[in-house]
Amino acid sequence: VQLVESGGGSVHPGGSLTLSCAASGFKDGRYALGWFRRAAGQKREGLACISRHDGTDWVADSVKGRFTLAADSAWNGVTLQMNNLEPEDTAVYYCAAEKMVARCYDYVWKQDYAMEHWGKGTTVNVSI
Secondary structure (H helix, E strand, O other): OEEEEEEEEEEEEOOOEEHHHHHHHOOOOEEEEEEEEEEEOOOHHHHHHEEOOOEEEEOOOOOOOOOEEEEEOOOOEEEHHHHHOOHHHHHHEEEEEOOOOOOOHHHHHHHHHHOOOOOOEEEEEEEE
């Protein structure tokens, strides 16, 4: 499995960014894709998930209403649309894949140790 993120950059508060994760190498449709982020000095935080296996999705309360996750129709990847960005959103954002449960249960996607595959990350910087 290979996950490749793109779309990070610098933006002013209130701005928007779209992150993309190109996903390949899955042997079947039993998996979920999503995003985590790690701000400086903090633990990795689960943000959002979408499951190819059963169609469930989940968005963390911390970003609900501002971040939206979607998969393309062929499941070649997912995009994270981030609106109304705040300085607190500054972090390295990682695409992740989970196959054992393959559903977007919050108790799974809040734990980075449950993820089986990771991208290398893309940096988002929100500043004046």
